[in-house]
Each structure stands twice: as C-alpha cells, then as structure tokens.
C-alpha cells in the first residue's frame with residue numbers, strides 16, 4: 214500500500230539553504246512567518262571544514278543585518294575585525310589605503326570563515342519554532358500559477374506556499390525552470406583559495422594586490438588555538454597567526470599550481486605573498502573556483518524571488534558576493550514582512566517588484582565596478598599600469614571619493630533596508 | 639423600499655458607475671489601470687492596521703489582529719483593501735455600486751481562498767437592511783458619490799457604538815489640482831482622463847465638519863505622499879493631496 218503523502222502548508226518555501234538562504238529563513242522565521250527550507254546537501258556535510266574552505270569579508274552593513282536577525286552573537290568570537298585595507302598594484306609604490314578611522318570607530322568589516330557562519334545560522338534556525346529544514350531534499354516540480362505556489366519534493370511531500378525563494382546559488386535550477394534568462398560572462402581566471410599561517414600577526418590589515426594574473430587578496434582571520442595537522446611536520450614554521458587567501462591565476466596555470474606538492478606550492482605562494490609577515494606556509498586543503506559573472510534578467514516572477522548568487526554572482530575581487538546577498542536578505546525580508554503585516558499577498562508581483570526595484574541598482578553598480586576593476590588590473594601593459602597607479606594614488610588623496618568607495622565596501626550606501634541600518638524588522 | 643429617512647436621495651452617480659464598469663476587469667492586473675492604486679496600497683493598509691490595532695487595543699505583533707471585528711468596505715471596487723482586511727482576521731463585507739466590480743472581487747477572493755461577503759448595493763442599502771459594523775471603510779470613494787452628506791450619514795448609521803470609520807480621499811488644494819488631477823491624469827497617465835472632478839474633492843475640515851454633525855469624533859488626519867525617487871507612497875504630515883481620516887463613534 215502506498216504511503217500517505219505528507220502535505221505541508223507554509224508561508225515561504227526557500228530552495229537552497231546556503232548562507233543566504235538560511236539568513237533569510239532566520240529573518241522571516243524570526244518575524245513569525247512559517248518557513249520551509251529545502252537543501253540538496255545534508256547539514257553536517259555543509260559545516261565540515263572540507264565543504265567550504267573560504268572565509269568571507271562580512272561588511273559592516275552585513276554585520277548589522279546578522280545582528281538584527283540575532284545570529285551575529287553566535288559568530289562574533291570567531292570574527293576578525295578588518296581595521297585597514299591596503300590596495301596595491303603589483304609592486305608599484307602607489308597604494309590605496311582604507312583606514313576605518315576615516316569613517317569613525319566601527320571596523321570596516323570582519324573576516325569570518327564560511328563554516329563558522331553556516332554553523333551559527335544552522336544553530337539559530339534550529340531553535341526557531343517557525344523554520345523547518347529538509348536536508349537532503351530537493352524540489353522535483355513546481356506550479357506557481359495559482360493563488361498559492363505548489364511544490365513536489367523528492368520524497369513525495371507536497372508543499373503549498375505563498376512564495377518561493379530561490380537561493381540555490383549561481384546554477385539555480387528554479388531560476389532556469391522559471392524561464393528567467395541570465396547574462397553571463399567568464400573570466401580566463403581561476404580563484405585559488407586556501408588558508409596560510411604566518412610568523413607575524415596581521416594586525417587586522419587586509420591586502421588586495423593586483424598582480425598581472427589578477428587580484429591576490431590576503432585577508433586576516435582569527436588566530437588558531439591549536440596547531441594544524443601539518444604543523445608537526447614543520448616544527449620551525451608558524452601555525453598560530455592565520456590569513457585567508459584568494460589567489461587569482463590564469464586558467465592555463467591554475468591547475469598546475471593546484472597540483473603542486475606542498476613545498477613547491479608554498480614556494481609559489483611566497484613569491485606572491487612576500488615576507489612582510491615573516492615566514493609563511495599554506496595550511497589544509499586548497500580549493501578552486503572558476504570565475505564568472507552572472508546576472509539574472511529579473512529577480513522576481515509570479516510567486517518567485519531570486520536571492521543571493523541565484524540572482525547575481527559577481528567577480529570575487531571586491532569580496533562582495535555574500536555581502537550583496539545579505540543586502541538582498543535585508544530588502545526582501547523587509548518587503549515580505551511589511552506586506553504580511555498589512556495583510557497583502559506576499560507572493561503577489563506588485564509586492565515582489567518593490568524588492569526588485571530596490572536591489573537591481575545596487576547589484577548592477579557593483580557588478581560593473583568589480584568587472585571594471587578586474588579588467589583594468591589584470592593587465593600588465595605599461596601605460597595602463599601607469600594610469601591606474603596614478604589613479605589609485607589620486608583616489609587616496611581625495612577623501613570624499615575615497616569615503617564613498619569605502620562606504621560602498623562597507624555596505625552602508627544608498628537607501629537602506631531597516632535591517633541594514635541596524636534596526637529591527 | 640427604504641425604511642430610513644434619507645429624504646429619497648441616492649449616493650449613486652450613474653456617470654461614475656459607468657466609468658468604473660468599463661475598468662472592472664483591470665482591478666488585479668498589477669500593470670493595468672489600477673497600478674497606482676496597488677502602489678498606493680501598502681501605505682494606506684499600514685495606516686489602517688495601525689489605527690484599528692490602536693483603537694481596538696489589539697496586539698500590534700499579531701498575525702491576525704482584526705479577528706472578531708465585523709468590517710464593511712464601502713465602494714470596495716475589486717477588493718484591493720477587502721482582501722488584506724480579511725487576511726488580518728476581520729470578517730469582511732464588501733459593497734459596490736457596480737455589479738462587474740463585485741463579480742471581479744468575488745472571483746478573485748474565491749481564487750485566493752478568502753471568505754468575503756461581496757454585495758452589489760449602495761451604502762444606504764446596507765443601512766436599510768439593518769446592518770452594523772465595528773469598522774466602516776470609505777476609501778477613495780467620497781469623491782465619486784452623488785451626495786456626500788447622505789453618504790457620510792449612511793457611514794455613521796452603519797457604525798456600531800465604539801466603532802471606527804476611516805475615510806481616504808483627495809484634498810481640494812492648488813497642489814492637488816496640479817498633482818492628483820493634471821499630473822496623474824494628463825502628464826503621467828496614471829489614471830484615465832476624467833477620473834476625477836477636482837471641484838468634488840473635499841478638504842479634511844469639510845469631511846470633519848460633516849462627521850461632527852453626525853456625532854462622530856475625529857481622531858486623526860494623516861497625509862499620504864508620493865516619493866518619486868523610490869516610486870513609493872508614505873504616510874506624512876502633508877495632507878495637501880491624499881489624506882486619510884479616522885473618526886470614532888463614542
């Protein structure tokens with residue numbers, strides 16, 4: 214006899230429980246909406262260190278969002294404040310210097326390892342009575358035509374929701390099924406990501422170097438409290454002070470670098486890293502990501518909203534992908550909660566268009582700026598270098614322009630949703 | 639047929655009814671003729687929620703704070719306000735002078751799974767039927783009725799003791815002539831030309847005077863203004879163009 218299929222009635226169905234999906238689940242669930250999150254990978258797999266070795270820069274505005282939702286306190290102890298950002302062009306003497314004191318007392322942002330953020334989000338939503346998580350699980354079919362969206366899950370469960378939020382990352386199948394087209398271009402570059410240990414403390418300084426192959430970012434993370442697995446093999450090398458590295462290489466070279474044995478890999482690393490923090494070595498696994506930019510032609514459809522990388526995946530040069538996603542969260546959560554509060558149908562296009570109007574401009578600007586920066590800097594032609602060196606030095610000498618760029622990097626520019634201003638939903 | 643003393647007048651302006659009849663299938667099209675009204679809706683619903691929760695002492699954080707209240711939406715059109723009120727828990731009666739509007743509203747509510755009692759009638763017909771309500775809404779309708787004093791008299795007759803009446807309409811100022819009439823109808827093309835007759839717009843003081851004569855207490859007048867940059871409407875102190883007014887019985 215066939216099993217009686219389960220039927221679930223919720224306000225919101227979120228497909229994809231990555232960092233962005235879980236954050237909006239926490240925001241909406243915290244405001245009293247009934248939420249179901251479906252993710253194809255099981256949660257323990259997601260929080261294991263090997264799943265995501267990256268650390269993300271959480272801009273000041275994003276921290277406010279996480280604070281407003283109540284998640285920040287679960288990750289604050291493992292967040293390293295960024296006190297200063299130094300941008301330099303190869304080994305040219307000119308550099309752009311962002312000091313948080315130019316703007317006040319708050320740090321420019323924090324570096325947090327993604328697994329820390331994921332764990333904090335999982336812990337938080339598991340304590341909310343309003344959010345349920347189906348992982349592993351997936352949606353096998355949608356019908357969004359009527360006054361409720363209906364989804365069929367792989368285990369036969371039927372879900373009815375007022376709105377579906379697609380937070381499945383760059384390759385969002387829900388976006389594709391909705392017929393929303395994307396504009397996409399790829400860079401002939403690969404992002405190599407790993408953690409490094411160095412002798413001297415980083416003093417909260419982030420470095421972004423524009424090397425000929427592309428940006429090379431050194432991002433301060435919290436000190437380790439015990440030696441890593443490789444430390445015993447190299448007793449005279451450092452282990453306590455750590456940074457996270459995003460190292461862009463040409464596609465032709467990246468695979469070869471990734472395959473190098475550790476001593477040879479560390480040799481390549483030192484050539485780019487330098488010795489300003491004393492001895493340095495890589496720690497733990499290496500990851501690589503093909504770099505491409507993708508923007509959905511629209512962020513909403515009837516009873517559907519795209520969020521995070523599903524809506525826009527930008528070049529990681531400015532470390533803004535997650536930050537943009539968290540600003541989406543703040544805007545979409547406010548639009549939906551405001552609508553629910555006054556009795557509007559939260560999946561109605563007239564409600565969702567407010568989210569799209571709000572986010573579209575911010576995303577487009579940042580995509581264009583980071584694309585432009587990458588094209589300008591991944592270039593070793595002498596006159597271009599001279600112009601951009603002078604340009605960087607000029608920005609440094611122009612405080613108002615610099616403050617504007619910094620505000621954007623911090624995520625506090627433009628008309629901000631309540632959460633991004635540090636106010637409750 | 640009517641049993642109450644209305645002097646035999648009517649609030650129905652047939653010219654107005656014909657205009658709305660022609661638009662009846664556009665109510666729920668977010669890109670149709672009523673787009674400005676959809677855009678306007680969050681601000682006025684916010685006002686309604688705030689006022690009603692305050693007046694009836696309800697929990698401001700509740701999902702359905704209007705539970706147990708009987709509400710009538712006079713001149714409900716397609717039900718753009720009636721539906722949210724039902725979602726907030728009110729038991730809603732919607733009435734409109736145009737049969738096609740009532741049909742469109744009922745069809746949409748059925749699809750949305752909301753139980754709303756839509757009736758094709760005028761405000762005075764509900765009075766004649768002996769109906770009474772905790773909440774009476776007259777949103778964007780006084781500027782379309784034939785006899786304002788009679789309409790407001792009917793509003794008061796429908797109100798239970800302790801009940802709450804909310805009127806939303808457009809002021810009669812130089813600014814409203816420029817923005818709401820010439821701007822919206824001729825320049826921006828938001829509303830069909832001829833939608834409004836500016837001379838029929840009422841000042842807040844005029845509505846308040848009528849309501850006081852009816853024995854109601856005016857509690858609040860709030861403006862609703864348009865912010866072109868964000869394309870959104872906000873509640874504000876500026877009542878020169880759109881405004882909302884709350885009065886209570888006792």
Ligand SMILES: Cc1cc2nc3c(=O)[nH]c(=O)nc-3n(C[C@H](O)[C@H](O)[C@H](O)COP(=O)(O)OP(=O)(O)OC[C@H]3O[C@@H](n4cnc5c(N)ncnc54)[C@H](O)[C@@H]3O)c2cc1C
Pocket residue numbers: 228229230231232233234251252253254267268269270271350351352380381382383386404405406459502520521522523529531532533534535536537538
């Ligand atoms: C090299 C690199 C460095 C970066 N550095 C930074 C940085 O420093 N700061 C920053 O802000 N951003 C950074 N980013 C960008 C950032 O990582 C992303 O923007 C962010 O992870 C997007 O989160 P998301 O939740 O939208 O998507 P994802 O993290 O991709 O999550 C998607 C989730 O959906 C699930 N899923 C996918 N498909 C399905 C399906 N069919 N059914 C159910 N579930 C599904 C997945 O299991 C996953 O959990 C970087 C990116 C790269 C490539």
Ligand SMILES: C[S@@+](CC[C@H](N)C(=O)[O-])C[C@H]1O[C@@H](n2cnc3c(N)ncnc32)[C@H](O)[C@@H]1O
Pocket residue numbers: 649650651654655658675712713714715716717718719733734735736739759760761776777778779782783784
């Ligand atoms: C501008 S619409 C407002 C609709 C609705 N209240 C809203 O705000 O979404 C005015 C409505 O009032 C109706 N109407 C006009 N005169 C009326 C009357 N005397 N009695 C009832 N309804 C009337 C019209 O048919 C029309 O649907």
